[in-house]
Amino acid sequence: MQGLSCEMPSTTPAAGLRSVAGWALLANVKRLLAATLLLLCLATLSTYAATFTGSLDRDTITLGESATLSLAFSGGTPGTVPTPPEVPNLQITFSGNSQEITTINGQFSATVSYNFTLTPRQPGDFTIPAITVDVAGQKLATQPLQLKVLKPSPPPPAAIQSGSQPAFMRLLLPKKEIYVGETIVAQVQIYVRNGLPISNFQTTGFPAEGFTIGKQIEGQHRLVQVGTTTYAMIPVNIALQAVKAGSVTVGPYTANAVLGSRDPFDMFFGRSSEQKQMVLATESQPVQLLPLPREGVPPEFNGAVGTYSMSVTAGPTNLAVGDPITVRVQLSGRGWLDALALPAQPAWHDFNTYPPTSKVETTDSLGLQGTKTFEQVVIPQNADVKALPPFGFSFFDPDQKKYRRLEQPAIALVVRPAGAAATPTYLAGPRTGSDNPTPSQDIVANKQRLGTLAQIGAPLLLQPWFLTLQGLPVLAFLGAVVWRKRTDNLANNPRLRRRRHVAHEIREGLNHLRVQAEQNNSEQFFATLVRLLQEQLGERLDVPASSITEAVIDEQLRPRRVPETTLAPLADLFQKCNLARYAPVKSSQELTDLLPQLEAVLANLQEIEA
Amino acid sequence: MSRLLQIVLLLCACTGLLSAQAQVSTNPLTTPAAPPMPSPILSMDAARAFDAANQLYDAGKYTEAAARYEAILRSGQTSSALYFNLGNAWFKAGGLGRAIAAYRRAEQLEPRDPDLRANLRFARNQVQGSTLLPGPAQRFLGRLSLGEWTCAAAGSVWVFFALLTAGQLRPALKRPLRNYVLAEALVALLFCSALGAALQQDRSNPTAIVVTRDAVVRQGPLDESKSVFTAHDGAELQVLDQKDNWLQVTTDSQHLGWVRRDEVVLGNGLI
Numbered sequence: 001m002q003g004l005s006c007e008m009p010s011t012t013p014a015a016g017l018r019s020v021a022g023w024a025l026l027a028n029v030k031r032l033l034a035a036t037l038l039l040l041c042l043a044t045l046s047t048y049a050a051t052f053t054g055s056l057d058r059d060t061i062t063l064g065e066s067a068t069l070s071l072a073f074s075g076g077t078p079g080t081v082p083t084p085p086e087v088p089n090l091q092i093t094f095s096g097n098s099q100e101i102t103t104i105n106g107q108f109s110a111t112v113s114y115n116f117t118l119t120p121r122q123p124g125d126f127t128i129p130a131i132t133v134d135v136a137g138q139k140l141a142t143q144p145l146q147l148k149v150l151k152p153s154p155p156p157p158a159a160i161q162s163g164s165q166p167a168f169m170r171l172l173l174p175k176k177e178i179y180v181g182e183t184i185v186a187q188v189q190i191y192v193r194n195g196l197p198i199s200n201f202q203t204t205g206f207p208a209e210g211f212t213i214g215k216q217i218e219g220q221h222r223l224v225q226v227g228t229t230t231y232a233m234i235p236v237n238i239a240l241q242a243v244k245a246g247s248v249t250v251g252p253y254t255a256n257a258v259l260g261s262r263d264p265f266d267m268f269f270g271r272s273s274e275q276k277q278m279v280l281a282t283e284s285q286p287v288q289l290l291p292l293p294r295e296g297v298p299p300e301f302n303g304a305v306g307t308y309s310m311s312v313t314a315g316p317t318n319l320a321v322g323d324p325i326t327v328r329v330q331l332s333g334r335g336w337l338d339a340l341a342l343p344a345q346p347a348w349h350d351f352n353t354y355p356p357t358s359k360v361e362t363t364d365s366l367g368l369q370g371t372k373t374f375e376q377v378v379i380p381q382n383a384d385v386k387a388l389p390p391f392g393f394s395f396f397d398p399d400q401k402k403y404r405r406l407e408q409p410a411i412a413l414v415v416r417p418a419g420a421a422a423t424p425t426y427l428a429g430p431r432t433g434s435d436n437p438t439p440s441q442d443i444v445a446n447k448q449r450l451g452t453l454a455q456i457g458a459p460l461l462l463q464p465w466f467l468t469l470q471g472l473p474v475l476a477f478l479g480a481v482v483w484r485k486r487t488d489n490l491a492n493n494p495r496l497r498r499r500r501h502v503a504h505e506i507r508e509g510l511n512h513l514r515v516q517a518e519q520n521n522s523e524q525f526f527a528t529l530v531r532l533l534q535e536q537l538g539e540r541l542d543v544p545a546s547s548i549t550e551a552v553i554d555e556q557l558r559p560r561r562v563p564e565t566t567l568a569p570l571a572d573l574f575q576k577c578n579l580a581r582y583a584p585v586k587s588s589q590e591l592t593d594l595l596p597q598l599e600a601v602l603a604n605l606q607e608i609e610a
Numbered sequence: 611m612s613r614l615l616q617i618v619l620l621l622c623a624c625t626g627l628l629s630a631q632a633q634v635s636t637n638p639l640t641t642p643a644a645p646p647m648p649s650p651i652l653s654m655d656a657a658r659a660f661d662a663a664n665q666l667y668d669a670g671k672y673t674e675a676a677a678r679y680e681a682i683l684r685s686g687q688t689s690s691a692l693y694f695n696l697g698n699a700w701f702k703a704g705g706l707g708r709a710i711a712a713y714r715r716a717e718q719l720e721p722r723d724p725d726l727r728a729n730l731r732f733a734r735n736q737v738q739g740s741t742l743l744p745g746p747a748q749r750f751l752g753r754l755s756l757g758e759w760t761c762a763a764a765g766s767v768w769v770f771f772a773l774l775t776a777g778q779l780r781p782a783l784k785r786p787l788r789n790y791v792l793a794e795a796l797v798a799l800l801f802c803s804a805l806g807a808a809l810q811q812d813r814s815n816p817t818a819i820v821v822t823r824d825a826v827v828r829q830g831p832l833d834e835s836k837s838v839f840t841a842h843d844g845a846e847l848q849v850l851d852q853k854d855n856w857l858q859v860t861t862d863s864q865h866l867g868w869v870r871r872d873e874v875v876l877g878n879g880l881i
Contacts, residue, residue: 324724354728355735377724443732444725446667446698447691450660454688454719461760461809470764473771480778 050076050135054128054142056118062150063123064204064256064279068095069116071142076135077112084116085129090147091119123151152204152254152281163229166259167192171251171282178242179290181305182398183214183336183368186238188253188282191231194223200258204279206238210248210289214239214336217365239366241336245291251284298394298405300343305396306335312391312408320416324377325351329391332371337362340372347389351378354444383417495542495610502539506532506602510595517591525591526580529598533573533605540608550574557608566604569597656687664695672703690720694729701733706844707821709733711875714819718812721755737844740861742817751808763805766798817877818859818869820845825874827867831856838867847874 050073057068069092071082084092093116100111120126128145155165172187192198206213219235240250260275292305314327331340337360345353354377362370378388387410394405460466490497509532516525531545538545541556553567553574576594580586663678676699679692697712713730720726734743744752754762773791777784820841828835831853841847847859847869857874860866 354724355732357731377728443698443701443729446664446695447725448664449691450657451689451691453656459760459812460757461805466760466764470767473768473775477771477775477778480775484778484781 050074050138050140052133052135052140052142054131054145056145056147059146060148060150061120062152062279063120064152064254065277067118067147069118069128069145071114071116071131071133072111073113073135073140074109074111076138078133078135081114082131082133084131087126087128089121089124090126090128091121093117093119118147120147120149123149125149152252152279154252154281154283161227163193163227165191165193166196166276167198167257167278167280169253169255169280169282171253171285173250173285173287176286177288177290179305179396179398179401180242180245180292181303181336181396183239183241183306183334185366185368186240186250187219188236188238190234190236190255190280191224191226192234192259194230194232196259198257198259201255202257203253203255205254206251208240208248208250210242210244210246210287211240211250212243214241214368215366237366239368241339242289245289248287248289249284250287251282253282255280292396293401293403296403298392298403300345300392301394301396301403302341302343304335304340304394305398306333307397307399308333308335308393308395308406310393310406310408312411314388314411317411318414318416319380321380321383324379325388325413327374327376327378327388327391329356329374329376329393330371331374331393334369335395337367337370337372342374342376343393345389345391348378350381350385351388352381353378380413380415383415385413385415387412498539499610502535505535509535510599513595513598514592517588517595520586520588520591522580522586522591525586526577529573529594530577532598532602533570536602536605540605540610542610550578560608562608563604566601566607569601570605573598573601656682656685660692660695663699667695667699667702672699675699676703676705676708688719690716690723690726692716693719694723694726697729697733701729705821706733706736707819708875710737710844710846711819711821711877714817714877717752718755721752721758733844734846737846738842739845740839740841740865741845742848742861743846747807748811751804751811754808756805756808756812759801759805759808763798763801766794766801770794770798816849818847818849818857818874819877820847820869820874822873825869827859827865827869829867831858831868835868839865841869846877849876 052074053072055070055072057070059067061067069084071084081094081097086092095115095117097112097114100113102109102111118126118128126147126149128147130141130144132139132141134140154170155168159165160168168191170189170191172189174184174186178184190198190201216236216238219237221232221234224231224233256277256279258275258277308331310332311330312327314325316323316325319325329342331337340358342356356374356376358372358374360367360370360372362368364370390410391408392405393407394403396402397404490500509528513525513528513532516528534545534548537548537552541548541552550571553571557567557570573594659678659682663675663682666672666675666678676696679696679699682692683696693712693716697709697716700706700712701709710730710733713726713733716723716726717730734741751759770791773787773794777787777791820843823843825841825845827838827841827847829838841859841861845861847857847861849857849859850866851858852871853868855871856868857871858867859869859874
């Protein structure tokens with residue numbers, strides 16, 4: 001007999017790994033060949049009766065492994081993917097299909113297989129019932145299939161010593177008797193035959209009843225000799241905290257891993273390359289979890305277990321009633337630091353206490369060693385307080401198997417009376433003598449006064465009046481800048497300054513003239529009148545005012561082509577002033593009548609170009 | 611003079627930007643709520659209603675007390691003590707998220723109240739899972755309320771312009787005042803910057819606080835979207851976007867997703 005078979009690549013995700021160009025080319029050629037053969041044999045397929053068989057790739061597996069169920073059809077295929085029945089605690093997922101074409105003595109036959117992955121959730125015997133499908137109107141059924149799932153177990157010591165095991169694990173516990181609240185570090189040692197690659201390591205279970213499992217940290221790899229074989233040992237440290245008393249079992253620690261490599265270049269060049277999935281398991285370890293002793297429990301013990309030291313600081317120590325003091329408590333050592341809490345301090349009854357804040361700084365990767373720092377604000381209530389009472393902290397030391405108490409001496413305080421009564425602060429809930437609530441256990445209670453009420457509305461920054469108000473300083477500054485500019489311009493221009501001075505003098509002088517006219521003070525009147533004419537002419541002609549006489553009309557004003565309508569009244573005024581020297585007595589009315597003429601002359605003189 | 615003018619222009623620009631930023635806040639999440647409807651609770655009666663709510667609280671009727679406190683708030687009256695007690699009532703009633711939201715509103719009014727800070731810290735310590743905790747910058751800006759930052763910035767700007775104006779009116783003072791003017795300009799710039807940052811934080815980076823037991827944060831704004839993580843009661847989330855009844859939230863670069871609007875309250879919104 002001569003046989004030829006080829007397998008069509010399935011549509012499973014594994015197909016995506018075949019990305020090497022050569023492999024892809026080879027696969028395409030195979031596909032083409034298979035498709036051709038499939039077309040050739042299609043005509044002959046109808047002559048065969050359809051068959052349907054179900055099979056498992058293996059009937060016994062270990063929990064954590066998977067088996068493959070294949071439903072093979074020959075001589076016909078169902079319209080849809082067949083659906084296996086549900087089996088309790090057995091996950092069945094479709095993983096793809098494949099086609100196989102076989103020729104035997106020139107006769108073609110084609111088989112289509114639908115593959116399912118079976119993943120058990122617990123050990124035991126599973127029965128996959130018969131599966132019935134309809135192929136071209138023909139009812140076909142498989143036989144029921146049996147799958148045995150074994151509990152993971154470590155290999156026997158003899159197998160380990162002989163070196164036949166490619167990989168195995170061990171679980172180590174530092175002690176067998178552990179106190180509730182105590183922390184230990186369990187170590188899982190993973191042994192892999194030296195040079196054998198390991199990948200896809202996944203923990204599938206670590207039953208540890210009575211423990212809280214903390215961080216898992218991988219340690220430094222090293223080579224060890226087991227029997228006659230060298231293994232690479234990978235330690236994994238796991239933090240465990242005992243939480244309840246009793247006899248318990250820790251483990252087995254189980255995991256899945258893939259051993260070996262699947263190098264695409266090895267496959268392309270035809271070199272052997274093998275990968276194997278393994279289920280690894282450790283042995284179980286019996287442990288006795290002991291309750292904490294009931295004798296000798298310190299009063300402020302609040303469940304801390306481990307080995308600790310303490311330092312306490314407080315400040316300020318010179319303050320007034322109502323001022324806050326920050327108490328900083330540092331607990332350093334080994335234990336479950338996250339669970340540490342400050343104990344209540346009944347002796348602090350003269351202080352208002354606020355819930356503390358805390359910060360953990362660890363010095364090891366598992367977080368079991370380090371320092372936890374608490375900061376708590378306390379406020380003295382009266383001026384009789386002379387010291388912060390001693391601070392006590394108790395814990396159970398599992399190494400010494402007894403309770404230990406740390407105490408910080410009292411810290412002296414100088415508390416002055418406050419100018420105003422401090423705002424009363426209450427702790428919620430009843431508070432009686434020795435039954436002080438732990439400060440961190442509740443919120444600060446309600447405020448009894450409503451305080452200043454405000455209307456709910458837009459923030460101040462969005463209020464139009466506020467935004468408008470912000471323009472005032474800018475406007476004030478800009479006004480000052482303008483004023484300064486004008487002042488500086490005046491200071492730098494003597495003619496302008498004189499012009500303004502003369503204008504001011506004339507305004508003042510005219511007022512004086514009116515008064516002098518009313519008082520009939522002829523002599524002063526004409527003296528002022530002459531002075532005003534001199535000031536105005538002097539400013540216009542840029543000469544000293546004292547040098548101005550009536551002669552200026554002919555000497556300087558006429559050459560400047562000043563109109564006669566200006567010069568004639570001016571000359572008239574000068575003449576009247578000269579006459580007044582000799583006949584000064586004039587009536588008040590006569591003096592008053594001169595003022596319009598003077599104002600007209602001064603206005604005309606201001607028109608003269610400087 | 612030219613340097614002073616540059617500083618003046620810079621300060622004016624800062625003030626203008628702040629005003630513009632305050633005016634054009636179009637984010638629907640942060641737009642101030644409409645003025646409350648008139649309520650029978652007058653300001654004179656607010657103290658009486660507050661005392662009545664306190665009595666309900668003392669009697670252990672925390673939910674009823676919270677409802678009374680909220681009724682006062684709906685009347686348009688507000689105070690730090692009111693939000694503080696509301697937070698306490700919600701905390702006692704098991705509403706951790708609403709308690710944190712109320713404490714945060716109280717913090718905006720009286721940011722340095724030690725009782726308030728203690729309760730807010732205590733409530734935050736009760737929150738499980740991922741939550742957004744204030745960073746150093748937010749803690750610094752939180753030392754003053756938005757109103758206090760506004761007054762500080764405005765006051766420093768006024769002092770700055772007063773010094774400049776004095777220099778213009780009395781040129782002899784210009785030289786002695788020059789260092790003060792520069793220092794005051796720096797102070798005013800710092801206060802204006804802090805005010806801008808506080809306003810940005812208050813208006814543009816709203817915080818959502820989970821008020822249901824578990825709020826599923828999903829990959830998209832659909833009930834069918836895959837879950838990214840679950841935020842628990844009291845978790846504070848930064849809001850990045852809004853779509854229909856969903857908010858895009860994050861706690862850090864690893865946690866980003868959409869949460870239903872009715873499962874959270876906004877940190878600067880109504881409780």
